[in-house]
Amino acid sequence: MKNLLVLSLGAVLLAPAALPQDAQKPQDAQKVTIPFRNPSQPKKLVVDTMRGSVTVRGYEGQEAIVETSSRNPGREPRRAAEVPAGMHRIGSSTAGVDITEDNNTVKVSGGFFGGPADLVIQVPVQTSVSVKTMTGSAVTIENISGEIEANNMNGQVNITNVSGSVVAHSMNGKVVVSLNSVMPDKAMSFSTMNGDVDVTLPADIKANVKMKTDHGDMFTDFDIKVDSTGQPPRVEDNRGRGGRYRVRFDRGTTGSINGGGPEIQFTTFNGNILIHKK
Amino acid sequence: MTCEQARLQMLGETEGQDLAAHMASCEACRNELSRIGAMWQSLDLLPLEEPAGQVRQRFYEMLGAYRQGLSSAEPRKTYRWWQLAAAAALLAIGLGIGYGMRGNGQVPAEVSQLREEVASMRQLVALSLMQQQSASERLRGVSWAYQAEPSDREVLEALLTAVNHDTNVNVRLAAVDALRRFSASPETRRAVVEALPSQTTPLVQVALIDLLVDFKEREAAGALKTLAANRDVNDGVRQQARWALEKLQ
Numbered sequence: 001m002k003n004l005l006v007l008s009l010g011a012v013l014l015a016p017a018a019l020p021q022d023a024q025k026p027q028d029a030q031k032v033t034i035p036f037r038n039p040s041q042p043k044k045l046v047v048d049t050m051r052g053s054v055t056v057r058g059y060e061g062q063e064a065i066v067e068t069s070s071r072n073p074g075r076e077p078r079r080a081a082e083v084p085a086g087m088h089r090i091g092s093s094t095a096g097v098d099i100t101e102d103n104n105t106v107k108v109s110g111g112f113f114g115g116p117a118d119l120v121i122q123v124p125v126q127t128s129v130s131v132k133t134m135t136g137s138a139v140t141i142e143n144i145s146g147e148i149e150a151n152n153m154n155g156q157v158n159i160t161n162v163s164g165s166v167v168a169h170s171m172n173g174k175v176v177v178s179l180n181s182v183m184p185d186k187a188m189s190f191s192t193m194n195g196d197v198d199v200t201l202p203a204d205i206k207a208n209v210k211m212k213t214d215h216g217d218m219f220t221d222f223d224i225k226v227d228s229t230g231q232p233p234r235v236e237d238n239r240g241r242g243g244r245y246r247v248r249f250d251r252g253t254t255g256s257i258n259g260g261g262p263e264i265q266f267t268t269f270n271g272n273i274l275i276h277k278k
Numbered sequence: 279m280t281c282e283q284a285r286l287q288m289l290g291e292t293e294g295q296d297l298a299a300h301m302a303s304c305e306a307c308r309n310e311l312s313r314i315g316a317m318w319q320s321l322d323l324l325p326l327e328e329p330a331g332q333v334r335q336r337f338y339e340m341l342g343a344y345r346q347g348l349s350s351a352e353p354r355k356t357y358r359w360w361q362l363a364a365a366a367a368l369l370a371i372g373l374g375i376g377y378g379m380r381g382n383g384q385v386p387a388e389v390s391q392l393r394e395e396v397a398s399m400r401q402l403v404a405l406s407l408m409q410q411q412s413a414s415e416r417l418r419g420v421s422w423a424y425q426a427e428p429s430d431r432e433v434l435e436a437l438l439t440a441v442n443h444d445t446n447v448n449v450r451l452a453a454v455d456a457l458r459r460f461s462a463s464p465e466t467r468r469a470v471v472e473a474l475p476s477q478t479t480p481l482v483q484v485a486l487i488d489l490l491v492d493f494k495e496r497e498a499a500g501a502l503k504t505l506a507a508n509r510d511v512n513d514g515v516r517q518q519a520r521w522a523l524e525k526l527q
C-alpha cells in the first residue's frame with residue numbers, strides 16, 4: 001500500500017489558518033488537482049458528502065480536478081480526522097473536504113463538519129463514478145463514460161450525456177437520466193420516492209423493463225412489448241394529427257424493448273415514469 | 279549404471295561418480311546431458327514476466343469483494359455449501375452418465391440431471407454476481423435469481439441478505455421484488471415481516487409492504503401497525519401501511 005496520496009484542501013492553499021478573513025469570504029472556491037496513478041487503467045471516482053451539491057463532469061484530461069466552495073466557511077472549523085496507519089498529515093483543512101487517491105480510485109468526502117460544501121469535480125471522460133449525498137442540493141453528472149451510481153437523499157439527480165450504465169436513486173427528488181449508449185449486459189435501475197423518473201435511452205437499446213408507480217402514470221415513445229401478465233396499456237395515437245404515438249401503462253408493468261435484454265427497473269411512489277427514445 | 283538410471287539422475291543432481299563413469303562410456307547419454315543443459319540455459323534467457331499494473335488492483339478488488347461477501351450473513355456456510363454443491367452436482371452428473379452408458383434409454387433421468395446442473399449453474403451465477411462491488415452487477419445477480427428454483431435456499435438467503443444489507447437502494451428494491459419467486463416458503467414470508475422494521479428507505483419499505491399484501495401475509499399486521507403509528511416514518515409509507523392493513527383484513 002505504498003504512496004497512498006492524501007491531500008487536504010487546506011494544505012493546497014498556503015496556510016489558510018493564517019488568513020481567517022479570507023477564509024470567511026463567501027464562495028471562496030478552492031481548487032485541487034489529483035492525478036490518477038495509472039491514467040491508462042480503469043479509473044473510479046467516489047464522492048460521499050453530507051451537505052451541499054455535487055457536480056461531476058467528464059473532460060479531456062487525465063487528472064481529477066476538485067473545486068469546492070463552502071457556503072459558510074470558517075464558522076465551524078472541522079475537527080481533525082484520525083491519521084490513518086502508516087500515513088502522515090500534510091495539512092489540515094477548513095473546507096471540510098478530504099481527497100484521497102488509492103489504486104486509481106479518487107475519493108472525495110466532506111460536508112460532515114462545518115458548513116455545506118458545493119463540489120465541482122472534473123474527471124477524465126472514461127471514469128466510473130459513484131456519488132452519495134445526504135441533504136442538500138442536486139447531484140449532476142455529465143459527459144461520463146463508465147459505470148455510474150448516484151444516491152441523493154433530498155435532491156434531484158441529473159445524469160446527462162453519459163454512456164455505460166446508471167443506477168440512480170433519489171428519496172425526495174426527480175431522477176433525470178439521459179444515456180447516449182449503454183454497455184451491453186449491464187443492469188440498470190432508476191428510482192425515487194417523490195418525483196418523476198425521466199429516462200432517455202438509445203433507440204436501439206435491448207432491454208427488459210420493469211416499471212412501477214404507485215401514484216402516477218407511465219409514458220413512453222418506445223415500442224414496449226408488454227408481458228401478457230401485466231395490465232394492457234392504453235394507447236394514445238396522435239400520429240394522424242402530427243403528434244406522438246404514446247403508450248400509457250397502469251401501475252406495475254413489465255415488458256421488453258427491441259426483443260429484450262438486461263433488466264432495467266423504473267420505480268417511483270409519487271411521480272410519473274417517462275421513458276424517452278433518444 | 280544403466281542408461282535409464284543415468285537419465286533419471288540427469289534430471290536432478292548431475293554430479294557423482296557413478297554418473298560420471300557412465301557418461302564416459304555412453305555417448306548417447308552424454309548427448310542427452312548436453313541437450314538438457316542447453317535447454318536449462320535457454321530457459322534462463324527467457325525474460326522474467328512482471329505482473330501488469332492492473333493485476334494488483336484487480337486482486338485487491340477481488341479481495342475486497344470477497345471480504346464484503348465474508349462480512350455478510352453466514353458466509354462460511356455459503357462457501358462450504360458451494361463446494362458441496364459442486365461436488366454433489368459432479369457426483370450426480372457422473373452417476374447420470376454412468377446410468378446413461380448402461381443404456382436401456384434412461385432419458386428422463388438424464389433430463390433431470392441436466393436440469394439439476396443448469397439450476398446449480400444459475401445459482402452460482404446469481405450468488406457470485408450478488409457479491410460484486412458494482413451495483414449494476416449486483417442487480418444482474420438479482421435478476422438471475424428469477425431463474426433459480428423456487429426451492430433454492432441459497433439464492434433465497436442471498437436475496438434476503440441483499441434486502442437487509444445491500445448499500446445500494448436500487449439493489450435492495452430489486453431484491454424485494456425477486457422474493458416473489460420464493461413466496462411459497464413460509465421462511466420467506468417471515469423474513470419479509472422481520473425486514474420491515476429495520477428498513478429505513480421509504481421506497482424499499484413500500485416495496486416490502488406491497489410484497490406482504492401480495493403474499494396475503496396476515497402475520498404482518500403487527501409490524502404494519504407499528505409502522506403506521508410511527509411519526510418518524512415517511513407519510514407515504516404510513517399511508518401504504520394503513521392501506522395494507524385494510525387489504526389484509
